[in-house]
Each structure stands twice: as C-alpha cells, then as structure tokens.
Amino acid sequence: VQLQASGGGSVQAGGSLRLSCVISGHTTRSYAIGWFRRAPGKEREFVATINWSGATKSYGDSVGGRFAISRDNAKNTVYLQMNSLKPEDTAVYLCAAKTGSTYSRYEGHYNYWGQGTQVTVSS
Numbered sequence: 001v002q003l004q005a006s007g008g009g010s011v012q013a014g015g016s017l018r019l020s021c022v023i024s025g026h027t028t029r030s031y032a033i034g035w036f037r038r039a040p041g042k043e044r045e046f047v048a049t050i051n052w053s054g055a056t057k058s059y060g061d062s063v064g065g066r067f068a069i070s071r072d073n074a075k076n077t078v079y080l081q082m083n084s085l086k087p088e089d090t091a092v093y094l095c096a097a098k099t100g101s102t103y104s105r106y107e108g109h110y111n112y113w114g115q116g117t118q119v120t121v122s123s
C-alpha cells in the first residue's frame with residue numbers, strides 16, 4: 001500500500017488548507033486512515049483519524065473544531081480540511097493507513113505511512 005499526501009503550502013493565520021491522501025495498491029482491503037503531524041523539535045502528534053466507511057472519526061485535542069477529516073472511497077482519497085489555522089499548526093503532515101476498518105489515535109497501530117506534506121502558517 002502506498003500513500004501520497006498533498007495540498008500543503010504556506011498560509012497566514014486564520015487561513016484554510018485542504019490536504020489530500022491518495023491510497024494506492026491493495027485498495028480492495030479495508031483501511032482506516034490517520035493524519036499525524038511532526039513539527040520541528042517535537043514528537044509526532046496525532047491529528048485526526050477516520051474509519052473505513054467514514055462513519056466514525058476522532059480528532060486531536062489541539063485541532064478539534066477547526067479540522068475535519070473525510071474520505072471518498074470511490075477515489076481512494078482521504079481529505080483533511082484545516083480551517084482557522086494557527087502558527088502552531090506548522091508541521092509536516094503525514095497520512096497513514098491501518099489494516100482493518102476501525103480507526104485508531106495511536107501511531108503504533110498504523111502499518112503504512114506516506115511521505116508527508118509541509119504546512120506553514122505565518123502570523
């Protein structure tokens with residue numbers, strides 16, 4: 001399974017971005033998808049996760065209410081809509097796939113990782 005994240009960029013505080021994660025290879029299997037981020041000098045942080053059907057989701061405490069995760073299985077794509085961005089959201093955002101239909105907030109449960117896309121928010 002390969003994952004390709006895109007959609008990052010540079011925005012001012014208060015702006016919005018939509019990230020995409022395209023999943024390829026063995027896409028007939030059920031995968032839950034998670035978004036994580038890694039800021040300079042910090043450990044990788046959980047951002048959001050969604051189960052296979054898209055019916056259940058969970059968000060990190062720092063992004064809840066501002067970010068929204070969704071998926072289009074017909075397009076093998078998961079999205080992360082990020083609104084009201086803050087400078088502290090600056091990080092490399094990575095998407096990951098977990099075998100099985102249920103989501104997880106824990107990076108250790110994920111089997112496949114993409115390369116990530118840079119998000120920079122200026123004040």
